[in-house]
Amino acid sequence: MSFRATVLTLYPEMFPGHLGLSLAGRALAVGAWSLETVQIRDFAQDKHRSVDDTPAGGGAGMVMRADVLARAIDSAAPEDDPRPRLLMSPRGAPLTQARVRALASGPGAVIVCGRFEGVDQRVIEARSLEEVSIGDYILSGGEPAALVLLDAVVRLLPGVMGNESSGTEESFENGLLEHPHYTRPQLFEGREIPAVLTSGNHKKIAEWRRAEAERLTRERRPDLWARYEKAGEAE
Numbered sequence: 001m002s003f004r005a006t007v008l009t010l011y012p013e014m015f016p017g018h019l020g021l022s023l024a025g026r027a028l029a030v031g032a033w034s035l036e037t038v039q040i041r042d043f044a045q046d047k048h049r050s051v052d053d054t055p056a057g058g059g060a061g062m063v064m065r066a067d068v069l070a071r072a073i074d075s076a077a078p079e080d081d082p083r084p085r086l087l088m089s090p091r092g093a094p095l096t097q098a099r100v101r102a103l104a105s106g107p108g109a110v111i112v113c114g115r116f117e118g119v120d121q122r123v124i125e126a127r128s129l130e131e132v133s134i135g136d137y138i139l140s141g142g143e144p145a146a147l148v149l150l151d152a153v154v155r156l157l158p159g160v161m162g163n164e165s166s167g168t169e170e171s172f173e174n175g176l177l178e179h180p181h182y183t184r185p186q187l188f189e190g191r192e193i194p195a196v197l198t199s200g201n202h203k204k205i206a207e208w209r210r211a212e213a214e215r216l217t218r219e220r221r222p223d224l225w226a227r228y229e230k231a232g233e234a235e
């Protein structure tokens with residue numbers, strides 16, 4: 001069974017978006033993964049079809065109603081649906097390549113996209129939604145976050161990427177940022193390709209790449225570097 005994504009949103013027109021193009025789009029077309037959208041508004045029951053209301057306790061903005069969202073979730077994913085239920089949320093656990101890999105090896109995901117100030121806390125608890133953040137900044141809605149998450153997952157699905165090995169040598173896969181890349185021309189505005197890369201000595205090239213990856217990680221991501229060093233000590 002291929003990876004099955006169901007996205008709950010007030011803006012289904014945003015999907016598949018860029019995931020309908022390039023490698024992800026081809027994979028979608030041949031059934032390597034599937035994408036279904038659910039319009040949350042279809043589960044509103046009042047005559048205005050409202051999905052949000054003013055926040056309890058007062059304050060700015062609107063909050064997505066628990067009852068409407070719960071009905072949408074229940075229709076998209078019955079209780080025995082094995083897929084994890086994610087809520088895109090700046091308060092969630094930051095998305096990592098490890099989480100992406102775990103999702104890619106599972107049956108799919110049910111993804112709830114928030115809007116306004118967010119969603120009523122009770123539906124998060126009652127439907128066991130796992131909050132996932134794509135970074136420490138605020139988007140106007142969960143849709144771009146869902147597209148980011150699915151982009152990262154889909155490229156790992158079997159047969160999606162042309163060159164399988166490029167998936168495992170990338171930034172974060174081994175706890176390091178990736179080394180710099182070069183290609184022709186040999187000379188660009190006076191800058192040469194590092195000589196080792198054109199030496200044909202594969203051992204030296206691997207050593208250079210590892211050293212550059214370590215240098216970049218140390219300089220740019222002290223948090224990753226500390227974890228990497230600790231993992232090395234543990235071995």
Ligand code: SAH
Pocket residue numbers: 087088089090091112113114115116117118119132133134135136137138139140141142143145
């Ligand atoms: N008031 C909230 C932000 C709401 S933004 C707060 O301060 O925490 C509206 C919606 O956009 C959220 O419900 C969520 O679904 C989505 N969103 C915004 N930023 C996000 C991020 N960094 N990662 C994932 N989803 C995000």
